[in-house]
Amino acid sequence: MKFSPERMEEIKVLLASLHSRAKRVAERNLYLEGENKNLQKRLKEAENEIHKRNSEINELKHQIEIIKIAGSITSETSDKGSKQKIAELVREIDYCITLLK
Numbered sequence: 001m002k003f004s005p006e007r008m009e010e011i012k013v014l015l016a017s018l019h020s021r022a023k024r025v026a027e028r029n030l031y032l033e034g035e036n037k038n039l040q041k042r043l044k045e046a047e048n049e050i051h052k053r054n055s056e057i058n059e060l061k062h063q064i065e066i067i068k069i070a071g072s073i074t075s076e077t078s079d080k081g082s083k084q085k086i087a088e089l090v091r092e093i094d095y096c097i098t099l100l101k
Contacts (some may be wrong), residue, residue: 062093
C-alpha cells in the first residue's frame with residue numbers, strides 16, 4: 001500500500017503528536033507517583049501522632065481518676081478499699097509508663 005506524500009506528512013504529524021502526548025502522560029504519572037508517596041508518608045506521620053496523643057489522653061484520664069480517688073480519701077477516714085484501688089491504679093500507670101519506654 002502506497003501513501004501520497006501529503007498523507008505521509010499527515011501520518012508523521014499525527015505520530016509526533018501522539019509521541020508528545022504519551023511523553024506528557026508518562027511525566028504526569030511520574031509526578032503523581034511521587035506525590036502519592038509523599039501523601040502516604042504524611043498520612044503515616046499523622047496516624048502516629050494520633051496514636052501518641054490517644055496514649056497521652058488515656059494516661060491523663062487514669063491520672064485524673066487517681067487524683068479523684070486520692071482527693072476523696074482523708075487521713076482520718078481512709079478505708080481499705082480506697083487504698084487498694086489507688087495501689088491498683090498506680091501499678092497500672094507504672095505498667096503503662098514501662099510500655100511507653
